[in-house]
Amino acid sequence: MDMNQYIEIFIEESKEHLQNMNSKLLYLEDNPDDISTLNEIFRVAHTLKGMSATMGFNNTSHLTHEMENVLDHIRNGNMNATTEIVDVLFECFDKLENYINNIETEGTEGEDSASELIKKLASLKNADEDSTKGEALKKSENSIDDKFENSTIKFNEYVSNMITTALKDGLKVPLIKITLDDSCMLKSARAYIIISTLEKFSDIIQSSPSIEEIEDENFGSYFELVLVTKHDKEFLQKELDGISEVKSIEIDLLSNEDINVVTENSDIKKNDTVAKVHNDKKQENEQQKNKPKESKEVQAKKPKISKTVRVDIDRLDNLMNLVSELIIIKTRLEDTDSNNERQDTGEAIEYLERITTNLHDAVMKVRMVPIERVFNRFPRMVRDLSKELGKDINLIMSGEETEVDRTVIDEIGDPLIHLIRNSIDHGIEEIDKRIENGKSKTGTVKLSAYPDGNNVVIEVEDDGSGIDIEKVKNKAIANGVITSKDTQLMDDKEVIQLLFSPGFSTADKISDISGRGVGLDVVKTKIESLGGIVEADTSLGKGTKFVIRLPLTLAIIQALLVVVGSEKYAIPLNSIKEITTVKKTDIRKVQKNEVVLYRGSTLPILRLSEILKASETNNDNDEDEVVVIVKKGDKDAGLIIDKLIGQQEIVIKSLGKYLGSIPSISGATVLGNGSIALIVDTNSFF
Amino acid sequence: MSSVNQYVVFKLNDESYGIPINYVETIEKLIEITRVPNAPYYIRGVINLRGEVIPVVDLNKRFELEPINISDETRIIVLSFDEINVGILVDSCSEVVTLDSSKIDQAYDLITSFEDDYIQGISTLNERMIIIVDIPKLLKSNINE
Numbered sequence: 001m002d003m004n005q006y007i008e009i010f011i012e013e014s015k016e017h018l019q020n021m022n023s024k025l026l027y028l029e030d031n032p033d034d035i036s037t038l039n040e041i042f043r044v045a046h047t048l049k050g051m052s053a054t055m056g057f058n059n060t061s062h063l064t065h066e067m068e069n070v071l072d073h074i075r076n077g078n079m080n081a082t083t084e085i086v087d088v089l090f091e092c093f094d095k096l097e098n099y100i101n102n103i104e105t106e107g108t109e110g111e112d113s114a115s116e117l118i119k120k121l122a123s124l125k126n127a128d129e130d131s132t133k134g135e136a137l138k139k140s141e142n143s144i145d146d147k148f149e150n151s152t153i154k155f156n157e158y159v160s161n162m163i164t165t166a167l168k169d170g171l172k173v174p175l176i177k178i179t180l181d182d183s184c185m186l187k188s189a190r191a192y193i194i195i196s197t198l199e200k201f202s203d204i205i206q207s208s209p210s211i212e213e214i215e216d217e218n219f220g221s222y223f224e225l226v227l228v229t230k231h232d233k234e235f236l237q238k239e240l241d242g243i244s245e246v247k248s249i250e251i252d253l254l255s256n257e258d259i260n261v262v263t264e265n266s267d268i269k270k271n272d273t274v275a276k277v278h279n280d281k282k283q284e285n286e287q288q289k290n291k292p293k294e295s296k297e298v299q300a301k302k303p304k305i306s307k308t309v310r311v312d313i314d315r316l317d318n319l320m321n322l323v324s325e326l327i328i329i330k331t332r333l334e335d336t337d338s339n340n341e342r343q344d345t346g347e348a349i350e351y352l353e354r355i356t357t358n359l360h361d362a363v364m365k366v367r368m369v370p371i372e373r374v375f376n377r378f379p380r381m382v383r384d385l386s387k388e389l390g391k392d393i394n395l396i397m398s399g400e401e402t403e404v405d406r407t408v409i410d411e412i413g414d415p416l417i418h419l420i421r422n423s424i425d426h427g428i429e430e431i432d433k434r435i436e437n438g439k440s441k442t443g444t445v446k447l448s449a450y451p452d453g454n455n456v457v458i459e460v461e462d463d464g465s466g467i468d469i470e471k472v473k474n475k476a477i478a479n480g481v482i483t484s485k486d487t488q489l490m491d492d493k494e495v496i497q498l499l500f501s502p503g504f505s506t507a508d509k510i511s512d513i514s515g516r517g518v519g520l521d522v523v524k525t526k527i528e529s530l531g532g533i534v535e536a537d538t539s540l541g542k543g544t545k546f547v548i549r550l551p552l553t554l555a556i557i558q559a560l561l562v563v564v565g566s567e568k569y570a571i572p573l574n575s576i577k578e579i580t581t582v583k584k585t586d587i588r589k590v591q592k593n594e595v596v597l598y599r600g601s602t603l604p605i606l607r608l609s610e611i612l613k614a615s616e617t618n619n620d621n622d623e624d625e626v627v628v629i630v631k632k633g634d635k636d637a638g639l640i641i642d643k644l645i646g647q648q649e650i651v652i653k654s655l656g657k658y659l660g661s662i663p664s665i666s667g668a669t670v671l672g673n674g675s676i677a678l679i680v681d682t683n684s685f686f
Numbered sequence: 687m688s689s690v691n692q693y694v695v696f697k698l699n700d701e702s703y704g705i706p707i708n709y710v711e712t713i714e715k716l717i718e719i720t721r722v723p724n725a726p727y728y729i730r731g732v733i734n735l736r737g738e739v740i741p742v743v744d745l746n747k748r749f750e751l752e753p754i755n756i757s758d759e760t761r762i763i764v765l766s767f768d769e770i771n772v773g774i775l776v777d778s779c780s781e782v783v784t785l786d787s788s789k790i791d792q793a794y795d796l797i798t799s800f801e802d803d804y805i806q807g808i809s810t811l812n813e814r815m816i817i818i819v820d821i822p823k824l825l826k827s828n829i830n831e
Contacts, residue, residue: 567721612723653739655722655732658772658825663724668732668739676720676734 007103010055012308014100017044018093019376025089026379032081041089042071048096057109060099066121067092073125088120090380159206159226163254166228173228174236177250180221188215190245191223197239202229221247226254309406311366319366322359329355360556360649368403371449371458374413375400378420378447385424392431392442393424399449404456408550411530412458415523419460419546420445422520427464427544437541439463454552454574455532461545467538469495493634496536500524528683531572531666533633557652559669561645561677562628565614568677570650570669571639575682577631579644581624596627596638603629605638606685611664630682637685652679690786695816696763696779699751703776704783704809704816711766713779716756730775733762740764742773748824749804767825783816785809790818 021044028037045067052060067089074081095117099109163173178194180187191214198204206226207214214223229236233251240249329352333345375397386393404412428434428443435441446461473487476498487495500520527534532550551557551574558573580598587596587605594605605627608614627638650669655662666681693704694713712735719731719742728747732739742762746754754760759778764771790807806820 614723655739656741656772657770659722659725659729659732659741662722665722665724668720670734670737670739674734675718676732676739678720678722678732 006055007107008308010051011100011104012310014048014051017048018097018100019373020044021048021093021096022380023376025086025093026383028081029083029086029383032086035075038071038075038081042068042075045071052099057099057103059109059113060096063092063095063099063114063118066118070121070125079125085124088117088124092117092121162205162228163226167255171228171230172232173226173254174233175252175254176225176227176236176240177248177252178223178225178240179247179249181245181247187221190243191215193243194240194246195225197243198225198227198236201231201239202227202236309367309369315362315366319359319362322355322362325355326352326359364405364556365403367406369406369409370400371402371404371409371412371456372400373409374416375447375449377413378416381417381420382424382445385421389425390431391424391428393428394442394444395447396444397447402449402451402456404449404550404552408456408530411526412548412550415526415534415548416447416458416460418520418523419548420447423460423462423464423544423546427462427466429465451552452549454558456550456552458548458550459545460548461543463543466540466542466544467496467499467536468540469538472496472498493535496538497633499536500534531683535633556649559648559650559679560628561648561671562608562641563643563645564608564612564641567612567614568645568671568675569608569612569641570648570677570679571628571630571682572679573647575630575632577629577636579626579628580638582627582638583623584625585623587625598629598638603636603638605640607640608680609640609642611685612680630685632683632686635686637682639680639682639685650677650679690784692782692784693816693818694763694779695781695783696761696776698745698749698754698777702814702816704785704818705763705765705821707782709765709767709821711764711771714762714764714773716760716762716775719775733773735764735773738771740771740773742775745774745776765821765825767821770825772825783811785811785816785818 021041024037024041024044028034028041031037045064049061049064049068052058052064070085070089073079074085079085092114095112095114098112102108102110166173176198178191180190195204195211195214204211204225205228208224227236233253236251237249240246329348333348333352378397379395382393382395385391423445424443428445429437429439431441434443444463446459448461449456449458451457469492472495473482473490476482476495477484477487481498481501482490500523524534527548527550530550532548534549535547536544537547538544559570560573560576560579561568561570563569582596582598582605587594589595590602594607595602596605597603625640626642626644627640629636629638631637652667653669654667655665664681664684665678667679668676669679671677692707694707694710695702695704697703714733714735717733717735719733721731722729722741725731725741728744730742730744730747732741734740744754746752754775754777757777761776761779762773763776763779764773790809792807804820804824806818806823809816809818
């Protein structure tokens, strides 16, 4: 069956389950005795197991199965959820996340079968078993174990139930191990003879490898069968002895205890199976190498994963209502056209405008996702980091319900990870130092999000050592970013902004976590590509706060349409501070740059027609220039334009992959008359 | 190996060029092209094709030919390759021909000028010479720049 059509749903749901598992594991760590949390984790693991097995992702299902075993053990009170166990469970979680990510990007879960982890899980459980169960039991286990030595067979719940019932009914359940003669030519035919002989007087309930595989000759010369029969061992032996080309036959009658052992033993045995799976895969790989054409085809078939958004059904209903209203107003407009009544048209258009505004809002809301989806992964990260660094850190999150555009969700994760790592590694001091400075032992990192007008603000705040302004200055001079002369002219804010320049790091030692100086400039670039800004605020000894400001939506914005030369351009409204006129004579040249004295401070002036290489216009007669003052952070610049058209809502369209990024242009929009206006990227002017 | 393929034939400076028909999305009459400042020299601008913004390449500039004469015959051929949509500006475009791939002479045997990068081969049809353009090369070379 072709599973490709389900893969998107699989990935989406798996991610959701994993997210759930993550938060529950964190909770379990703090409350190891909470059975309901344990049950929840168990359920999630079980669901994942089922889903991945259906999709044929065996590594994932194996691993979740092992997790289930351990969890079940804890649940039954056989052992406690110690830190050690939770750590291993977290490792499993990471592995699972890896698998899912691999499936998303490459279509397969990867080669790694996680045998190490599975061993770890099994040993956790066994170690516990050994300590709880007595010596005597162990001995008896060993004796039973002999029966299953080298056995690859394992029972699922269904089969073991069947065996129990059969035994209750006084039937016999023999396990038969058959090795065929090495010289045997038609192994599957020989095996078939054996199976059909047995089927005459018994039911085969389990085989290893499976019957299908045996029929396909997909086995060495050894296979195992489990039967339910009323005949005894000797009878079976006699029946099978009559078949030639069989090297050896071993028959063991199973009892109730055996089943338990086999089901439990399967945990350990599975390591072998997993290893086998691994080998099989290798073989497959080699086969693929031999047939390069085929493998290429497989690659081409790789499913294309599209981005999805889960939408509240109410929001969709709302959309549907608006669309139906739109249809009504369309018919009404058609009617008024035929009647030619002006009054009605005006009214209808007003109505239409209201609907489109609502429709826009509704569509925007569909694209909105709570930022929780990004925040969710941080508690875990902070936990790991604080363990690694030996710092005591408390993460306080607020405003997780704040909604942002789906595109932002995908992009904002990495910058935030950078900032939080920075805070924990550089910001928060070592425990001794904190006590020395009279701070509480536990460092605090605050992560908060809130909407602010048309923006979303995300803050990362720590109560650590803060940034040493002098140190930054010295470092910047040493790195040749600025001269010592410059530093005298710079205020603290400007100095801090230096942190965001490429290759800048104040850390004295480079650690695993941060300090290589590739962090903050990457953060800045990323945020700016999303149309946002990032600022830092610090006070030495008290802490640092990074503030990220992002536009609420990326697809539709308010913009000011202007004329430059003979062309129309759009300037995003959120980057505009004000619009004014400046007398031509007031513009002065300072070292090739034009500036104007405006409201008591100097304002750099840029001519948009020069930047955009537009044709000159002849408005030399005018005394005034129209200047649009744009801002970025707390820097301003004045753009000289030729004419203002007005404010308009525009839909942002990308210029397409072919053009890539064009300097000073961030995109395009289609105007009402069908022509295109380019959107000016004012951020690039600073 | 010989197979028969269809090619859209267009004209640039009285020369006939052919492109495999599977790359052609639509052929449009000349519509308003908006200049894109700071774009590569051969980008004529962008057009609004039913709500989608599509860049248009001036092939005359790309192939370093005489500047194009805009006329009633001028067309924009919108190509689609690897999820990239690009328009090319051509003097005229009015026919689709069927060519036998064995009749296409490979370019590397023939010429070694600046053009040959984007030329797959040359074919003759009823005494006419048709230059076959290598679309993937033509479009991809820009992305790497």
